[in-house]
Structures are given as C-alpha cells and as structure tokens.
Amino acid sequence: MNVLVVGAGAMGRWFARTLATNTTGEVAVAFADADPDAAGAAADTEWGRAVPLDTDETFDAVCVAVPMPAAADAIETHADRATRAVLDVTGSAAGPVTAMRTHAPDCERVSLHPLFAPENAPGNVAVVVDEPGPVTDDVRAALAAAGNHCFETTPAEHDRAMETVQSRAHAAILAFGLAARDVPDAFQTPVSDALFDLVEQVGGGDPRVYADIQATFDGADDVAAAARDIAAADTETFADLYREATDR
The missing domain is CATH 3.40.50.720 (NAD(P)-binding Rossmann-like Domain)
Structure with a gap:
C-alpha cells in the first residue's frame, strides 16, 4: 500500500x-x-x-x-x-x-x-x-x-458526542482552572485533587488544538449557563439541579 x-x-x-x-x-x-x-x-x-x-x-x-x-x-x-x-x-x-x-x-x-x-x-x-x-x-x-x-x-452521532466529551468537558475543566486559587495541599479533597489533575492533563496539550475544538463544536455556552444557574440557585433549586446532574 x-x-x-x-x-x-x-x-x-x-x-x-x-x-x-x-x-x-x-x-x-x-x-x-x-x-x-x-x-x-x-x-x-x-x-x-x-x-x-x-x-x-x-x-x-x-x-x-x-x-x-x-x-x-x-x-x-x-x-x-x-x-x-x-x-x-x-x-x-x-x-x-x-x-x-x-x-x-x-x-x-x-x-x-x-x-x-x-x-x-x-x-x-x-x-x-x-x-x-x-x-x-x-x-x-x-x-x-x-x-x-x-x-x-455516523457523522451526526460523532459530532454530537464531541460537544459533550470534548467541548463541554474541556470548558468545565479550564473554567475550574481559571476560577481556582492556590491552596495548601493539606486542604485538598478527593474531588478538588482530581480536578487539579485534570487541569494539569489538559494543560499539557496544545492550546491551538483545544481552541479548534471549541470553535468546531458547541457546548461551552451550556457549561457557562449551568454554572450561572448553580451560582444563582436557592437551596431548593440547588437541590433540584444537584439531582438532575447526578442522575445523569
């Protein structure tokens, strides 16, 4: 060949x-x-x-x-x-x-x-x-x-999946990296430790590749909207959002 x-x-x-x-x-x-x-x-x-x-x-x-x-x-x-x-x-x-x-x-x-x-x-x-x-x-x-x-x-199924597994996932990880502050290691929880590991993993790549993903696939705006919903939620609404997220 x-x-x-x-x-x-x-x-x-x-x-x-x-x-x-x-x-x-x-x-x-x-x-x-x-x-x-x-x-x-x-x-x-x-x-x-x-x-x-x-x-x-x-x-x-x-x-x-x-x-x-x-x-x-x-x-x-x-x-x-x-x-x-x-x-x-x-x-x-x-x-x-x-x-x-x-x-x-x-x-x-x-x-x-x-x-x-x-x-x-x-x-x-x-x-x-x-x-x-x-x-x-x-x-x-x-x-x-x-x-x-x-x-x-199929092309449609593939590109629809990429909106979540790439665009939304990367946006959520990078948003955490931008919002996070340095804290002593003793304060880390299993969840925060895992998130910092993901930021490091994504940060080891090529920024242009990640920019291309965001330009090609929708999804980041949905992450931003979900974060705004969480930030604005009262206790009852937060509980509903929590259950909706974790049920997925």
Whole structure:
C-alpha cells in the first residue's frame, strides 16, 4: 500500500506508524506538510519519505491529518492524489465526510477519530465508514491489530458526542482552572485533587488544538449557563439541579 499522509504532526505520525507496523502487506508512507522541515522530520522518524505539498504523485490512499479548521480545504486539495481511498484523522466528522464525498466520489472514504493523544495509544477510535473497500478495511485491521478499539458511528452521532466529551468537558475543566486559587495541599479533597489533575492533563496539550475544538463544536455556552444557574440557585433549586446532574 502506497500512502500519502497530509500533515506531519503527532496524529499524522501516529497514523503512519500504526499502519506501517500493523499491516500484513508492505506499506510505503510519504509525508506532505505546509512546513517541509516537519515533513522531513516525520519521514526520518517514521521511516518514510517527504514529498512537496503540491506533489503531482498519486497514491493508493491519502490520509488528511491537519487541524480541524483546515480539514475540508486539505481534502479538496489532496483528494485527487488518491487512486483508491481517502481518509482523515482530523477530529470532526461531518465536514470531512462531506468534503470526501464531494472531492473523492469514486474512492473509498473513511473518517477516523482516535479519542486519545498519540502518546496514550492504543485506545478507542471512532470510525465513520462512508464508502468501504479493501484499502480502508486494511487500515481498520491495522488499527485493531495495534490494540485500538474501533467502533462505527455516523457523522451526526460523532459530532454530537464531541460537544459533550470534548467541548463541554474541556470548558468545565479550564473554567475550574481559571476560577481556582492556590491552596495548601493539606486542604485538598478527593474531588478538588482530581480536578487539579485534570487541569494539569489538559494543560499539557496544545492550546491551538483545544481552541479548534471549541470553535468546531458547541457546548461551552451550556457549561457557562449551568454554572450561572448553580451560582444563582436557592437551596431548593440547588437541590433540584444537584439531582438532575447526578442522575445523569
């Protein structure tokens, strides 16, 4: 299998590494990136090669691994370099799937979302199969062989879930981090300790990635509204809100 990975960041490298080391047949990987040095570094690290972003080569499969706001444009630009399959690992589903249908109507089309940072692999991988076939079947088999749990979903279901597990969750954690004050460790409770750990976990990532999530998925406004409701609640209303939250 001859594969072009568009985007030489952590997720593009993870995809190439997972595919190359877990596919039964031979896999040749090329990296293209707006930063040629990044493509070269990825090629050196993952035993691939770097190609120009405007390469006129064609490949069995093209996988787009760029930030979410750039996904649709990248698919439009690079889909015609695929002879058999187009995939993405960008993190959203509806936009990339629509772009793949438009610009790669005769190819296999699959949107993949690893629900973890590459350094925490393996884990759960959400899979939207828009047009299956042997190439994307091999990709999914490689992900499973690496120990990932791949489960199928739809673009609407995926993006709706991301509003909670990413946008709302991150907003709540970061809001606590902004509102919290330093206190001696002796005062920490199991709940506060866990929240500070989550702030540290989120804080170890790339701010741009978290900003892209907030820009792509709704949810943060709901967290802010819920916090206002809690802050304004009298005892009886608070008890109702408490039960509503904990019953979920």
